[in-house]
Amino acid sequence: MIAPDRPRRSALYLPASNAKALAKARSLPADVVILDLEDAVAPEMKAEARAAAVAAAREGGFGPRELAIRANALDTPWGADDLAAIATSGADAVLVPKVSTPADILACEAALAAAPPGLQLWAMIETCTAVGQLFDLAALAGSTRLSLWVMGTNDLAKEMRAQLTPDRAAFLPILTQAVCAGRAHGLALLDGVCNEFRDLALFRAEAEQGLLLGFEGKTVIHPAQIEPCNAVYSPAPAELDRARAIIAAFAHPDNATKGAIQVDGKMVERLHLEQAQRLVAVARQIAALG
Numbered sequence: 001m002i003a004p005d006r007p008r009r010s011a012l013y014l015p016a017s018n019a020k021a022l023a024k025a026r027s028l029p030a031d032v033v034i035l036d037l038e039d040a041v042a043p044e045m046k047a048e049a050r051a052a053a054v055a056a057a058r059e060g061g062f063g064p065r066e067l068a069i070r071a072n073a074l075d076t077p078w079g080a081d082d083l084a085a086i087a088t089s090g091a092d093a094v095l096v097p098k099v100s101t102p103a104d105i106l107a108c109e110a111a112l113a114a115a116p117p118g119l120q121l122w123a124m125i126e127t128c129t130a131v132g133q134l135f136d137l138a139a140l141a142g143s144t145r146l147s148l149w150v151m152g153t154n155d156l157a158k159e160m161r162a163q164l165t166p167d168r169a170a171f172l173p174i175l176t177q178a179v180c181a182g183r184a185h186g187l188a189l190l191d192g193v194c195n196e197f198r199d200l201a202l203f204r205a206e207a208e209q210g211l212l213l214g215f216e217g218k219t220v221i222h223p224a225q226i227e228p229c230n231a232v233y234s235p236a237p238a239e240l241d242r243a244r245a246i247i248a249a250f251a252h253p254d255n256a257t258k259g260a261i262q263v264d265g266k267m268v269e270r271l272h273l274e275q276a277q278r279l280v281a282v283a284r285q286i287a288a289l290g
């Protein structure tokens with residue numbers, strides 16, 4: 001069985017220019033913290049935000065949380081300086097926005113040439129051009145630092161001139177395509193944000209939709225969204241019971257040579273055994289977070 005990635009149920013964005021939010025993020029229960037230098041930071045605050053993000057990464061104190069810094073795109077006045085600063089910051093990942101073509105990924109890869117090998121490259125999928133090249137973009141996972149995609153549904157809505165409705169109807173084909181392309185090349189996948197941060201019922205429904213579509217977590221913008229996000233993206237007790245029953249059934253000597261058996265009246269095959277093993281491993285990793 002391939003070990004699952006580390007848990008990334010919730011990934012909290014915050015403007016790196018917001019010192020209060022930055023201090024708070026160190027103790028919030030998000031699996032990932034993303035210090036934003038892009039859309040949440042005004043142009044006149046870009047340099048200050050970059051310095052604050054790098055200082056925070058160097059200082060640490062994020063515990064088990066994975067730390068990413070979202071740069072400005074390379075074709076902006078700030079992108080090159082952002083990547084140069086993040087490369088040596090000690091952050092776990094750099095998240096690049098508005099990636100459209102494989103050449104964009106390769107340009108980021110080149111800009112990070114001097115970074116430690118452990119620095120991951122994460123990319124936002126949020127342009128119409130990127131949607132047309134999902135499999136070509138994902139294929140770079142094997143030969144570059146690219147390891148994760150984040151869906152940018154706000155920018156997609158803007159470019160498409162589509163509406164972000166509660167059912168996200170306009171985006172479902174794109175989200176599904178992105179999951180297929182990402183999975184085909186071993187990428188981790190995080191769903192987009194829900195802007196209505198006071199409406200936790202809507203948030204929960206959107207998170208559940210993302211889980212059903214195949215994402216392993218969701219990006220969030222407010223502390224109130226973290227707990228429901230973690231709850232939705234954690235294996236439920238009933239799911240775990242069934243997974244353990246499937247593992248036990250295939251471990252029984254009577255089933256050693258069988259490909260398909262029944263567990264509690266439902267057919268299961270060895271592909272379901274792999275799914276069950278993965279689910280149990282995910283639950284173990286979540287428990288280890290404490």
Ligand SMILES: CC(C)(COP(=O)(O)OP(=O)(O)OC[C@H]1O[C@@H](n2cnc3c(N)ncnc32)[C@H](O)[C@@H]1OP(=O)(O)O)[C@@H](O)C(=O)NCCC(=O)NCCSC(=O)C[C@H](O)C(=O)O
Pocket residue numbers: 012013014015020021022024025036039040124126151152153154155156192193197221222223
């Ligand atoms: C949306 C917000 C501007 C709302 O902030 P605020 O009005 O301060 O909310 P509250 O008063 O309810 O805040 C309560 C306390 O929580 C802290 N807080 C709020 N948000 C965060 C956060 N994200 N991280 C850490 N802490 C946070 C407040 O400071 C309050 O603290 P205290 O006073 O001690 O109680 C704000 O939530 C916000 O800025 N959110 C993040 C915005 C952001 O980063 N946006 C960029 C990423 S989203 C994106 O770009 C999507 C993508 O690219 C796309 O295209 O879709």
Ligand SMILES: [Mg+2]
Pocket residue numbers: 039097124126152154155
């Ligand atoms: Mg965006």
